Amino acid sequence: MFLHLYHNDLDDKEHLAIVFGNSIRSRSLDEVRPGETEMDRMIRGAYVGKLHPGRVSSWYDEQTEREGSAGASGNGTPAQSAESRDNKAPLVRIHSECYTGETAWSARCDCGEQLDEAARLMSFPLETLSDVSNQNVSPVLSNSAGGVIIYLRQEGRGIGLGEKLKAYNLQDLGSDTVEANLLLRHPADARSYGLATAMLVDLGLGVNEHPEGIRLLTNNPDKVRAIEGLNREVVVKERVPMVPLAWSTGGQKGIKSMEIEGYLRTKVGSLS
Ligand SMILES: [Zn+2]
Numbered sequence: 003m004f005l006h007l008y009h010n011d012l013d014d015k016e017h018l019a020i021v022f023g024n025s026i027r028s029r030s031l032d033e034v035r036p037g038e039t040e041m042d043r044m045i046r047g048a049y050v051g052k053l054h055p056g057r058v059s060s061w062y063d064e065q066t067e068r069e070g071s072a073g074a075s076g077n078g079t080p081a082q083s084a085e086s087r088d089n090k091a092p093l094v095r096i097h098s099e100c101y102t103g104e105t106a107w108s109a110r111c112d113c114g115e116q117l118d119e120a121a122r123l124m125s126f127p128l129e130t131l132s133d134v135s136n137q138n139v140s141p142v143l144s145n146s147a148g149g150v151i152i153y154l155r156q157e158g159r160g161i162g163l164g165e166k167l168k169a170y171n172l173q174d175l176g177s178d179t180v181e182a183n184l185l186l187r188h189p190a191d192a193r194s195y196g197l198a199t200a201m202l203v204d205l206g207l208g209v210n211e212h213p214e215g216i217r218l219l220t221n222n223p224d225k226v227r228a229i230e231g232l233n234r235e236v237v238v239k240e241r242v243p244m245v246p247l248a249w250s251t252g253g254q255k256g257i258k259s260m261e262i263e264g265y266l267r268t269k270v271g272s273l274s
Contacts (some may be wrong), residue, residue: 006031006047008201015155019201022124023148026092029204090147091239092207095120095219096198096229098156101163102170109259110170112246112266117151119244120219124149147214150205152198159183160192173261178268199231208235215239 006019006028019028031048038046043060044053050061097120103113158166161183169182180190202208207216215237218226226238246266247256 004047006201006205008197008204010197010200012197013155017155017197017201018151018153019205020121020151020153021148021205022121022150023092026148026150026205026207029206091215091217092147093120093124093149093219093242094202094207094216094229095124095149095151095244096154096195096225097151098154098159098193101157102166110173110261110265112256112262115247115256116244119247120149120151123219124151150202150207152201154193154195154198156193159190160194161186161188173264179265180268195225195228196231198229199236202229202236209237213237217242219244 004021006021008017008019008030010017021028027050031046033048034043040058040060043049044057048060049057095116097113097117100111100113102108103111104117105114107114157163158169161169165186165188168186169177169179169188172182172185173179177185183190183192202216203211206212209215217240218229218238219242220226221243223241226241230236230238248258248262
């Protein structure tokens with residue numbers, strides 16, 4: 003698993019790509035930057051394989067070659083990994099930061115659960131995943147092509163943490179999640195996905211480099227169009243639904259609260 007950080011011109015935040023598997027690499031990360039040493043390259047993450055004491059080159063790693071992983075030197079890319087990448091579209095999940103749901107255990111939304119579930123689905127190899135998916139309502143295909151969680155720093159559907167907490171208080175006073183945002187003079191959903199499209203292209207998953215496309219984990223058909231970009235820079239081959247654990251297990255698992263039921267109803271009804 004790799005973590006790639008992205009800076010951008012639109013905001014001052016570091017957006018993240020959480021990458022599963024070793025077939026997906028960031029083009030901008032691997033680019034040679036003027037004036038940098040091999041040590042600079044390695045510590046900023048531009049290396050293939052594992053770091054270990056004594057390693058001196060970011061390009062060639064004897065241990066990696068022996069393990070048969072993809073090598074940036076060009077010698078170590080086995081036919082098998084190229085083949086599996088060609089045959090399968092990687093699973094992609096676009097996730098927006100939710101401090102309350104992921105870190106503070108808030109029961110008002112299912113963001114923490116969805117983030118965990120996406121990572122779980124991307125962590126399983128082909129055979130295991132089909133067993134695991136039997137527990138769910140709909141089976142999820144293998145992730146042998148790897149997976150990416152694009153983690154966008156747009157808290158509270160893009161309105162920020164402070165405003166989100168105000169919206170929560172309005173919800174306690176009787177508004178639903180969409181009405182609360184509108185009362186605060188924010189759009190119902192202030193998120194944008196242009197950065198996600200650009201990050202996917204940088205990860206080699208754009209249509210030019212990866213015509214097989216991606217499989218997008220989402221319940222929201224509008225997200226498919228948003229991620230594909232204005233000129234269809236990325237192609238979503240398939241939409242894979244994310245079923246809340248509480249629904250797929252008849253309430254046995256997953257987050258439970260009065261608030262979450264209302265949140266999911268509004269999400270399905272207003273935002274689809
Ligand atoms: Zn949330």
